[in-house]
Amino acid sequence: MKELWQLFITFLKIGTLTFGGGYAMIPAIRRETVTKRGWTDEEGITDCIAVSQSLPGAFAVNVAIFIGKKIKGIPGAVAACFGLVFPAYLSILIILLFLGTVEDNVYIKGAFEGIKAASVALILVTTVQLGRGILKTKTAWVIAVISFVAIVLLSANAIYAILAGGLIGYFQYQYGKRKEVENR
Amino acid sequence: MILIRLLLLFFRIGLFSFGGGYAMLPLIYQGANELTGMTAEEFSRLVALSQVTPGPVAINAATYVGYQYAGIPGATAATIGVVLPSVLLVFIVSLFLVKFRESDAMKAVLSGIRPATVGLLLSAVVFLAQGSILTGMQLNLLPVVFFLVVLFVAGKFNGDPILLTVVAGVAGALVIR
Numbered sequence: 093m094k095e096l097w098q099l100f101i102t103f104l105k106i107g108t109l110t111f112g113g114g115y116a117m118i119p120a121i122r123r124e125t126v127t128k129r130g131w132t133d134e135e136g137i138t139d140c141i142a143v144s145q146s147l148p149g150a151f152a153v154n155v156a157i158f159i160g161k162k163i164k165g166i167p168g169a170v171a172a173c174f175g176l177v178f179p180a181y182l183s184i185l186i187i188l189l190f191l192g193t194v195e196d197n198v199y200i201k202g203a204f205e206g207i208k209a210a211s212v213a214l215i216l217v218t219t220v221q222l223g224r225g226i227l228k229t230k231t232a233w234v235i236a237v238i239s240f241v242a243i244v245l246l247s248a249n250a251i252y253a254i255l256a257g258g259l260i261g262y263f264q265y266q267y268g269k270r271k272e273v274e275n276r
Numbered sequence: 277m278i279l280i281r282l283l284l285l286f287f288r289i290g291l292f293s294f295g296g297g298y299a300m301l302p303l304i305y306q307g308a309n310e311l312t313g314m315t316a317e318e319f320s321r322l323v324a325l326s327q328v329t330p331g332p333v334a335i336n337a338a339t340y341v342g343y344q345y346a347g348i349p350g351a352t353a354a355t356i357g358v359v360l361p362s363v364l365l366v367f368i369v370s371l372f373l374v375k376f377r378e379s380d381a382m383k384a385v386l387s388g389i390r391p392a393t394v395g396l397l398l399s400a401v402v403f404l405a406q407g408s409i410l411t412g413m414q415l416n417l418l419p420v421v422f423f424l425v426v427l428f429v430a431g432k433f434n435g436d437p438i439l440l441t442v443v444a445g446v447a448g449a450l451v452i453r
């Protein structure tokens with residue numbers, strides 16, 4: 093029960109205090125789930141990002157369900173998902189019911205500009221920190237560079253970059269196995 | 277009946293949109309236009325609101341459309357609809373992952389997927405920088421200052437992302453407007 097409550101509260105916090113959705117939530121999700129709670133490790137969170145990106149639906153919702161499921165099965169997934177979704181749902185209802193147009197307010201616009209600039213920096217730091225643990229071989233570097241170039245310069249869909257990375261990993265493994273057999 | 281239609285519409289949107297929030301917006305527009313006759317102008321308000329409110333953009337958008345069409349029950353039905361495919365699919369995939377995680381082939385696949393994900397995250401930095409610290413090739417002064425300060429605090433002192441986000445929001449409201 094304690095873990096369910098922790099899952100709910102953790103994702104409620106993430107859902108309330110991150111804006112713009114998707115990748116903007118990754119630094120907070122990593123900090124809360126890996127560093128603070130130890131629910132998963134750096135490799136685990138990277139796998140979770142890859143899977144969540146490859147599946148349809150809202151990215152951060154997929155991440156929450158994935159981690160909740162890992163920690164506490166179906167109830168855990170529901171608790172994490174509910175915590176993440178609730179602030180997004182409630183904030184829209186409050187605005188529509190009581191506040192009217194807030195998106196033209198200069199203070200809100202300013203706050204949002206500040207948050208956007210901060211999330212660019214936060215995601216960059218997260219990428220570098222995750223990269224340090226993952227980019228340990230030449231092949232890993234090559235895959236990362238190909239994925240970045242394909243997505244940014246060739247506008248490839250991120251799913252293809254992830255699939256291609258998986259294929260390269262698999263072929264390298266098969267090639268290594270064959271070589272082992274030949275050397276025997 | 278209205279609620280079921282909303283739930284099914286957003287279930288379909290949740291099921292067929294790859295690439296998360298922003299990739300879902302065109303589908304949400306089509307659906308909302310069909311169902312509620314939402315205009316392009318109203319939709320651009322929805323997008324602006326989704327960005328400045330907390331949480332995933334797709335959830336904000338589903339709640340908005342559902343509310344416009346059928347009040348709070350509509351907002352709830354649309355939100356559940358858009359989340360449900362994620363619940364089902366993540367379950368199936370994570371069962372599969374747990375089962376094969378220890379196999380050598382799966383480890384090899386993951387060892388290729390992880391670096392690709394690092395490249396993907398870096399590309400997200402580039403896309404998000406555009407329209408925030410960059411407009412075209414031009415640097416936006418104040419956002420660049422915010423970027424550098426947060427980069428320094430988060431990179432050097434491992435500052436808490438949530439705390440930094442909140443501070444950047446408050447400072448932005450006071451300084452950038």
